[in-house]
Amino acid sequence: MTVRRGRFEDLPWLVEHDDAGEGWIARCIQHGEYFVAERDGECVGFLRFSRFWGKIPYMDMIRVLPSHQCAGVGTTLFRAWESAMIEEGAQHLMTSSEWAEAEPQAWHRRNGFQAAGSIDFRIVQPSPEIFFLKDISGARKG
Template sequence: MIVRRGRSEDLPWLIEHDDASDDWIKRCIQFEEYFVVELDGELAGFLRFSRFWGKIPYMDMIRVLPSLQRSGAGTALFRAWERAMVGEGAQHLMTSSEWAEAEPQAWHRRNGFKAAGSIDLRIFQSSPEIFFLKDISGTPEA
């Protein structure tokens, strides 16, 4: 399993597997806001992030191909991102999921995130969005 930053040659695969617009995907590649995981030389998943308020690393999306879920690929993506953000001097990580999504929330909690509040975005989705924070200020650089 290889985890690395997304590159321009990953663009066709990311466009096929990410729900973001083509322009946003291109922008995120340009600003190195993708991590991808390869299994047996093939892309198997990605983690896309941005910066909340331009400061706090915010995991926008993590996705692993359905046939490869529970293979450790998602955890490998998350750990690579976390290490990179520690290396960049980040103090916290942030993410979110819909209130009704129990499985993603459990994943966030298993990976050290704590609920930090919610916002009702039902004009866009069926249930409120719950936000999670992880304090990485004491994490040593790997």
């Protein structure tokens, strides 16, 4: 399996598998905000991120095709993103999940994130959103 930054050639696949609109996906590709996992030349997952307050890398979405789940694809995508953010000099990583989503929260914790608070968005989703932070300030290379 290989992980690389998203490219415009990935746009049709990402539009099919990401919940974001095509314009937003294209914008994220242009800004280098996708990581794509490939196995045998086929896309099997992606990680999309942005920057909270314009500076803290925030993992917006990580998705792996059902046929490739529980095979390390998500963790490999996450590690590639984390390494890239360390190289860029980021101090922290941020992500979130719904309060009622125990499995994603467990995944975040296994990957070094700690709960940092929550916000009630029940006008758009059934349970509050819990935010997670990971301190990567001590992971600088060189």
